Amino acid sequence: MATLEIKKLSRLFGDTRAVDDLSLTIGDGELVCLLGPSGSGKSTVLRMIGGFEEPTAGSILIDGQDVTRVPPERRPTGMVFQSHALWAHMDVFANVAFGLKLRRLPKDEIHQRVNASLATVGLEGFGARKTTQLSGGQQQRVALARSLVLEPKILLLDEPFASLDQHLRERLREEVREIQRRVGITMVFVTHGQDEALAIADRIAVMRDGRLEQLSRPDRLYRQPQTEFVAGFVGQMNLLRGAVRSNVMTAAGIDLPVTLADGLATLALRPEDIALERRSGDRGAEVTRVTDFGTHLSIEVKTRCEHRLKIMAQPGTGWSTGMRAELSAHNFAIYRDGKLCFMPQPGSAQSSVAA
Amino acid sequence: MSVRELRQAGLAGIGSSRIRANWAGIAIAALLSLFILTPLVNVAIWAFTEVWRYPAVIPQKFGFRFWADVLSRGDVHLAMTTSLSLAAIVTALSALICLPASYAFARLNFPGRNLFFMSFLTVYAFPKFGLYITIATIFLGLGLIGNFWGVVLIQLVSTLMFMVWIPVSAFQNVDRRQEEAARDVGASQLRVFWSITLPQVLPAISAAVLLTFVNTFYETEVAWLIGAPEVRTVPLLMVRFINSELVVQYGAVLSLLLWVPSFILLMLVRRFLGAQALGRALGA
Amino acid sequence: MSRAEATRQDAKGGRLFGLLLIAAPVSLVLLLIIWPVALSVFDTLTVETPSGVALSLDAYRFFFSDGFSLRNLWMTIQVAAICTVLLLIISLTIALYLRFSTSRLTGYIQALALFPLFVPSILLAYALIRTLGPNGTVDILLNAVGLPKLASPYLTIWGPIIGLVWDNLPLTLLIVLAGLGNVSSASIDAARDVGANRAQVLRYIILPRIRSTLLVAASFVVLGLFSAFTLPYLLGPAVPEMMGPFMRRTIIDVDDPLQARTQAVVSFMICAAFAYFYVRSIARTRREQSS
Numbered sequence: 045m046a047t048l049e050i051k052k053l054s055r056l057f058g059d060t061r062a063v064d065d066l067s068l069t070i071g072d073g074e075l076v077c078l079l080g081p082s083g084s085g086k087s088t089v090l091r092m093i094g095g096f097e098e099p100t101a102g103s104i105l106i107d108g109q110d111v112t113r114v115p116p117e118r119r120p121t122g123m124v125f126q127s128h129a130l131w132a133h134m135d136v137f138a139n140v141a142f143g144l145k146l147r148r149l150p151k152d153e154i155h156q157r158v159n160a161s162l163a164t165v166g167l168e169g170f171g172a173r174k175t176t177q178l179s180g181g182q183q184q185r186v187a188l189a190r191s192l193v194l195e196p197k198i199l200l201l202d203e204p205f206a207s208l209d210q211h212l213r214e215r216l217r218e219e220v221r222e223i224q225r226r227v228g229i230t231m232v233f234v235t236h237g238q239d240e241a242l243a244i245a246d247r248i249a250v251m252r253d254g255r256l257e258q259l260s261r262p263d264r265l266y267r268q269p270q271t272e273f274v275a276g277f278v279g280q281m282n283l284l285r286g287a288v289r290s291n292v293m294t295a296a297g298i299d300l301p302v303t304l305a306d307g308l309a310t311l312a313l314r315p316e317d318i319a320l321e322r323r324s325g326d327r328g329a330e331v332t333r334v335t336d337f338g339t340h341l342s343i344e345v346k347t348r349c350e351h352r353l354k355i356m357a358q359p360g361t362g363w364s365t366g367m368r369a370e371l372s373a374h375n376f377a378i379y380r381d382g383k384l385c386f387m388p389q390p391g392s393a394q395s396s397v398a399a
Numbered sequence: 400m401s402v403r404e405l406r407q408a409g410l411a412g413i414g415s416s417r418i419r420a421n422w423a424g425i426a427i428a429a430l431l432s433l434f435i436l437t438p439l440v441n442v443a444i445w446a447f448t449e450v451w452r453y454p455a456v457i458p459q460k461f462g463f464r465f466w467a468d469v470l471s472r473g474d475v476h477l478a479m480t481t482s483l484s485l486a487a488i489v490t491a492l493s494a495l496i497c498l499p500a501s502y503a504f505a506r507l508n509f510p511g512r513n514l515f516f517m518s519f520l521t522v523y524a525f526p527k528f529g530l531y532i533t534i535a536t537i538f539l540g541l542g543l544i545g546n547f548w549g550v551v552l553i554q555l556v557s558t559l560m561f562m563v564w565i566p567v568s569a570f571q572n573v574d575r576r577q578e579e580a581a582r583d584v585g586a587s588q589l590r591v592f593w594s595i596t597l598p599q600v601l602p603a604i605s606a607a608v609l610l611t612f613v614n615t616f617y618e619t620e621v622a623w624l625i626g627a628p629e630v631r632t633v634p635l636l637m638v639r640f641i642n643s644e645l646v647v648q649y650g651a652v653l654s655l656l657l658w659v660p661s662f663i664l665l666m667l668v669r670r671f672l673g674a675q676a677l678g679r680a681l682g683a
Numbered sequence: 684m685s686r687a688e689a690t691r692q693d694a695k696g697g698r699l700f701g702l703l704l705i706a707a708p709v710s711l712v713l714l715l716i717i718w719p720v721a722l723s724v725f726d727t728l729t730v731e732t733p734s735g736v737a738l739s740l741d742a743y744r745f746f747f748s749d750g751f752s753l754r755n756l757w758m759t760i761q762v763a764a765i766c767t768v769l770l771l772i773i774s775l776t777i778a779l780y781l782r783f784s785t786s787r788l789t790g791y792i793q794a795l796a797l798f799p800l801f802v803p804s805i806l807l808a809y810a811l812i813r814t815l816g817p818n819g820t821v822d823i824l825l826n827a828v829g830l831p832k833l834a835s836p837y838l839t840i841w842g843p844i845i846g847l848v849w850d851n852l853p854l855t856l857l858i859v860l861a862g863l864g865n866v867s868s869a870s871i872d873a874a875r876d877v878g879a880n881r882a883q884v885l886r887y888i889i890l891p892r893i894r895s896t897l898l899v900a901a902s903f904v905v906l907g908l909f910s911a912f913t914l915p916y917l918l919g920p921a922v923p924e925m926m927g928p929f930m931r932r933t934i935i936d937v938d939d940p941l942q943a944r945t946q947a948v949v950s951f952m953i954c955a956a957f958a959y960f961y962v963r964s965i966a967r968t969r970r971e972q973s974s
Contacts, residue, residue, distance in 0.1 A: 500708045
């Protein structure tokens with residue numbers, strides 16, 4: 045229903061740059077997650093889109109209209125807050141109806157729209173309840189209904205499920221995804237949980253220190269992290285400092301052929317991209333720990349030069365602590381100055397020898 | 400939560416109209432300054448004035464002449480002695496009976512503990528002056544009107560809210576596990592109190608003592624109702640200056656003389672307690 | 684001795700010891716609050732007859748038929764009402780500003796508004812007379828800019844009102860601020876998000892949430908007003924006078940302890956509902972603090 049355009053947005057708190065020169069375009073009906081560690085500025089971006097913070101510089105456009113200086117009550121955005129922020133002195137119905145009442149809609153219409161909205165979030169018949177009589181998940185649903193009932197052009201969600209338990213969180217995010225598809229609304233969803241982002245987003249914007257690190261589809265984010273930070277932040281990753289000499293990347297005793305100028309670099313290896321081969325005697329790396337997760341084994345090894353790596357292996361492969369193994373990698377990435385600088389072409393088999 | 404924290408939490412919703420909000424701030428600050436500061440500045444000026452004839456905006460002659468006068472007045476000396484000894488006696492007595500009681504309320508278990516504790520709420524339940532009147536009618540019969548010790552006795556009642564409430568919450572704020580840990584490593588109960596509990600409640604108790612002292616020193620109503628005319632405290636001297644003294648400066652000098660130490664003491668209290676806790680101690 | 688035994692003995696000794704420690708202040712409360720109040724209520728409701736003590740409403744009948752007493756009571760109620768309204772409006776304005784502004788002025792405003800805590804009311808009375816009284820600062824300033832003198836509030840009903848507002852501002856403000864602290868920023872953001880402007884946020888979100896706080900603040904002010912003595916006596920008119928000075932004159936100058944007690948009990952009664960709200964809120968904060 046609406047596009048969102050953020051241009052060179054910055055926000056200073058005193059001397060700290062909470063958001064630093066951020067540009068981002070979100071398409072109609074798209075669900076974009078802002079993902080980042082706490083303090084990365086993702087909530088500040090969301091609050092600026094909603095109108096609760098004033099940008100120090102830059103602009104925000106909704107459907108091409110500049111809303112940078114428009115107060116929140118006159119923006120076509122709806123926000124679901126982390127702490128649900130229901131008004132405790134009103135019942136569920138009054139909470140959802142409040143925005144409609146302010147717009148002086150006729151009573152019948154208010155009634156009908158509130159009930160429809162409550163139905164959307166699966167809370168038919170809860171109108172007369174007090175907000176304090178609801179469970180955490182129900183409260184968050186009311187908050188969602190309260191925003192949806194006004195049919196905003198863009199729905200903003202600020203870590204909406206952070207205070208709920210794992211199970212409920214997963215269920216609610218599925219529901220949100222489902223509602224989003226059905227209503228076709230544009231959504232910006234802030235989270236610090238990568239699982240959540242990977243599970244529901246059309247695209248993910250990874251933020252760090254107020255800057256945008258990478259904006260891409262979840263699968264690309266995982267397979268082709270463009271910066272060292274994203275590589276380390278999304279999913280598990282072994283990051284090993286090393287150096288390139290004569291087109292060979294050497295790190296932690298692993299040698300990999302690359303096409304790069306000589307110099308320092310960081311090797312990034314996913315646990316599932318490393319293969320182990322058993323070695324006898326004291327050759328190869330030492331297995332220091334094996335954890336069986338049922339679906340896979342998580343194996344920690346220590347190489348000769350005291351680097352520690354995490355490796356994922358098939359269950360039932362019989363690895364145990366104290367064994368020796370040789371490592372080989374088929375997929376990897378090399379980062380220099382924090383940026384991706386080399387990745388092997390898919391299909392071109394690479395190999396290595398663990399020292 | 401302190402006001403500052405609140406403010407940080409409440410960054411909300413202001414951004415879009417910072418300029419308008421600041422106009423409001425300037426207006427509030429200006430009106431409040433006018434309302435709060437004018438009377439005080441006025442008295443401060445009078446205290447250093449020798450001649451100020453109406454309608455001059457600025458006094459004709461500044462000087463310290465009246466300071467010497469006030470400081471050498473016999474009634475000032477007498478009132479000071481009376482007020483200081485009254486405040487000292489009331490504070491000492493109040494500490495003596497209230498501090499052990501507040502420890503008992505916070506730490507010991509005895510029958511009727513909650514009921515007795517809540518009985519102190521009656522201090523807040525009546526308009527104070529009406530309460531003093533009902534006490535005064537009893538004191539009339541006992542010949543305690545115009546009696547120094549009669550004043551002391553009623554003052555004690557009005558100090559209860561500082562000397563019981565503040566220390567009780569301070570004692571309660573000391574984590575019991577700290578005391579238990581100390582006993583666990585072999586300290587006696589007395590030793591635990593002396594080395595673990597007391598150091599942590601000392602700021603609050605100091606605040607309570609200071610508040611009691613300052614409030615007793617400036618207390619006007621009990622002294623007036625029960626003490627007058629025999630017990631002449633400094634506030635009663637001020638009343639006399641207001642009612643029948645033609646030289647304006649005497650009252651101004653005495654005000655300034657009295658206000659500065661009280662201000663310093665209360666700032667100390669503020670350091671120990673914080674605005675909200677101080678407010679609660681005073682009944683907010 | 685085992686630890687458990689030691690604890691049990693402590694507990695046993697503690698019971699008597701505890702009662703001993705609280706005996707003095709509790710008896711002070713009993714002797715100087717509960718006993719005098721109870722006695723006053725009893726004595727004003729009874730008369731001594733040859734055949735013993737009998738119930739009688741004479742004291743109250745006198746109070747409520749005496750035009751002079753009624754006028755004093757009425758003035759006190761008026762002053763209390765005006766002060767309460769003024770204090771609530773002023774405190775709420777300042778508290779809202781302190782709560783929601785990020786400006787640097789907030790520090791100054793808060794310090795200033797709390798300043799009267801540090802000024803004893805007797806000194807305030809003197810300062811206000813010098814400022815508002817005849818040929819005081821206000822007169823001087825008006826004269827300096829060529830404006831006519833205003834009617835001085837000194838010795839009128841407005842004298843004590845100004846003084847009492849000044850005096851009660853800090854604590855009223857602290858009560859309101861504490862109440863506003865319970866209104867979460869998110870709930871205000873949420874209201875603005877669904878389209879409420881500032882006035883609507885205040886009316887539909889903030890005020891309903893702090894209604895009980897405002898009631899407690901009002902109760903605090905009303906109780907304070909009925910017990911005010913120094914400021915009304917020094918700044919107010921001689922006739923009619925507020926209950927504080929009136930009670931003192933009745934007992935000391937008129938030498939009528941019975942009527943003084945009646946006046947006291949009447950003010951207790953009028954304040955009873957406010958006292959209930961106020962004490963209940965104090966009890967609640969204490970309980971929260973200690974838990």
